[in-house]
Amino acid sequence: xxxxxxxxxxxxxxxxxxxxxxxxxxxxxxxxxxxxxxxxxxxxxxxxxxxxxxxxxxxxxxxxxxxxxxxxxxxxxxxxxxxxxxxxxxxxxxxxxxxxxxxxxxxxxxxxxxxxxxxxxxxxxxxxxxxxxxxxxxxxxxxxxxxxxxxxxxxxxxxxxxx
Numbered sequence: 001x002x003x004x005x006x007x008x009x010x011x012x013x014x015x016x017x018x019x020x021x022x023x024x025x026x027x028x029x030x031x032x033x034x035x036x037x038x039x040x041x042x043x044x045x046x047x048x049x050x051x052x053x054x055x056x057x058x059x060x061x062x063x064x065x066x067x068x069x070x071x072x073x074x075x076x077x078x079x080x081x082x083x084x085x086x087x088x089x090x091x092x093x094x095x096x097x098x099x100x101x102x103x104x105x106x107x108x109x110x111x112x113x114x115x116x117x118x119x120x121x122x123x124x125x126x127x128x129x130x131x132x133x134x135x136x137x138x139x140x141x142x143x144x145x146x147x148x149x150x151x152x153x154x155x156x157x158x159x160x161x162x163x
Contacts, residue, residue, distance in 0.1 A: 023059060030062045031127065039066035057087035061097040074105035092122035099131050108135060 026041035042063045049055045064080030067073045081098040088094060095118035102111035112135070118128040141148045142156040 023056075027058070027062050030065060035066045035069035038062065039070045042066055057084040057094065058091070060084040060087075061091075061094045065097045065100050068101040068104040072104075074101060077101040077104070090121055092118040092125040093127055094118075095121070096125060096127035096131055099128070103131070103135060111135060 022041050023045045026038045026045060029035075029041065030038035042059060045059060046055060046063060049059070060080045061084035064077040064084070066077075067080065068077030078098070078101050081094065081101055084091075085094045085098065095114045099111040099114035099118065102108070102114060111131070115128050115131055115135075118125055122128070141150075141153040142160065143150070143153050146153050
């Protein structure tokens with residue numbers, strides 16, 4: 001398991017001119033779904049930040065998504081995303097990235113909870129909106145006072161779906 005580095009929020013510009021541009025490029029690639037490209041860039045950026053001992057929470061969040069998407073390391077991805085949230089808990093992108101990692105790990109319920117949290121901080125967040133569209137929302141059962149798996153709800157639901 002990858003160890004999570006010590007983090008403190010610092011600006012992307014750490015005095016090295018190529019670092020901010022590369023970090024921004026990595027974040028943009030990740031937001032476009034180009035996780036492999038973003039992972040390579042993020043590893044380079046994080047290696048540069050490792051010397052300072054202060055890694056921006058935003059980069060940890062996107063690195064966690066890339067680990068889960070590219071390498072299948074869902075546990076490590078969750079750890080990085082949760083670390084980013086602990087450092088900057090009011091940023092909706094962190095929760096959207098956490099939801100993405102949960103989706104990769106087949107934890108739909110937890111992904112939905114993370115997306116709800118993202119929506120509380122920024123209702124217009126494009127990452128969260130795209131994830132909502134991807135996983136979809138369930139319609140309420142036809143007969144609301146009965147359980148979803150009640151035979152009457154199942155039959156009515158099948159009939160409605162065929163129309």
